[in-house]
Each structure stands twice: as structure tokens, then as C-alpha cells.
Amino acid sequence: PMNGVACFSCHVNGHTNGAFELGPDARPNEARLRVDTPPMRGNFNLMQLSSKRSVRSMDHFAEIEEYFDGDPGMMQAIGPRAHQKVVSNRMGDFNAILDFPPAPKLGPNGKLYKNKATKQELRGEVLFNGKAQCSDCHSGPAFVDDYMHDLQVERFYVGRPEGPIKTFPLRGIKDSPPYLHDGRCPTLHDAVEFFNIVLETKLTEQEKEDLVAYLLCL
Numbered sequence: 001p002m003n004g005v006a007c008f009s010c011h012v013n014g015h016t017n018g019a020f021e022l023g024p025d026a027r028p029n030e031a032r033l034r035v036d037t038p039p040m041r042g043n044f045n046l047m048q049l050s051s052k053r054s055v056r057s058m059d060h061f062a063e064i065e066e067y068f069d070g071d072p073g074m075m076q077a078i079g080p081r082a083h084q085k086v087v088s089n090r091m092g093d094f095n096a097i098l099d100f101p102p103a104p105k106l107g108p109n110g111k112l113y114k115n116k117a118t119k120q121e122l123r124g125e126v127l128f129n130g131k132a133q134c135s136d137c138h139s140g141p142a143f144v145d146d147y148m149h150d151l152q153v154e155r156f157y158v159g160r161p162e163g164p165i166k167t168f169p170l171r172g173i174k175d176s177p178p179y180l181h182d183g184r185c186p187t188l189h190d191a192v193e194f195f196n197i198v199l200e201t202k203l204t205e206q207e208k209e210d211l212v213a214y215l216l217c218l
Helices: 058-069 072-078 085-095 119-128 188-198 205-215
Strands: 020-022 034-036
Touching: 119 205, 188 205
Parallel strands: none
Antiparallel strands: 020 034
């Protein structure tokens, strides 16, 4: 701790340590949201970074992170770094070379190879692009639309609305539990059930299993 915290302290090997923390970009502390540590891999594919902020490039993201790390309220925990812009830009350059993990069953267009995937995985792909409504937000080779969406989860509880949350890519999703921006879903099965409720897709138990099998291929 006396030496501060590096990017890889949380994003282990460019991926994630699965931990969550309070988001740094809200004040007072009572208003700060719990956020999951997302993978850094594949960030070069994204047009927006961070779950609640409209950060438009990896260089900008590095500068933003440096700014909040220099906040007096956080210095006691992680120590100030006071990097110059040229240094934070190099951080963005490094992030740009971190690719998604291998997905041997996926073709270059993001579709499953029919000669490599199981019948269950292929059924899951059909559900992903149809009844389960996943591809409405998770589209393209990185399975992300680079938009923010409001799921209106306040329909299901009494409390303040959460507002829009950025769509995260699903490539390599099997390696980065817990799920959703705040880690509320410990497993992929939990995430599938969450969206089954929120989107009212009425998936059967078999369809949920098929969808999880497909997600494990990404």
C-alpha cells in the first residue's frame, strides 16, 4: 500500500481480480455506487469506458483514473501519483494491446463453428439472438453495442432508480465473475435469471442452461 496501487493490482494480467469497490466518481461518499472490476482485455474495441461515465478513449480513461487517484479523499488509501499526461497516455497505449482471451469455438464473425460447438451451445446461440434478447445490446464480434441502457430495475423494489449502465462486452465473460456492473450476480446462471426477470423473457429451465452453455463459449 505504501507504494500505491497499480492498474494490475485489480486488473490481474490485464483481466480482473473479481473484486468490487466503490466507484470513485461521485460525491459525497454516500452517493458512490459499488462497481465490479471489469476486464481490461479488448478495451480497444470499445467506444465508451467505465460503467457510468462517458469516457471516450483509453487515453482519456487513463487521465480520468489518474485524476481520481489524486483526490484527497483517496490519497490516504492509495497515495497520489501525479503522473504527467505523457505517462497516462502510455497507460492507454498499453491497454490497447490487451486482446480478448481465446475463444476456439467462435469464428471471425462472432458466430459459433457448427463443427466445433455442441447442440446445446448452438441452441444457446439461437436463444441469445432471439428469445433471450441478449443481442439487442450485446452485438458484433465483441458482443457490445457501446451504448448505455436503463433497465428500470426500480420496477422491482422500493428505492432510487439506478439509471443507465454501459453495456459491457461478453467476450471472455466466463473468466470474469461476478457479473453486472456491481457484481450482484455471482454466476452466469444468476445473470441469465436476472435478465430473464428484468426483460420478462420467460425462458424455460432448459433454455437457461442452453444459454449459459453458449456464454461459456464466448
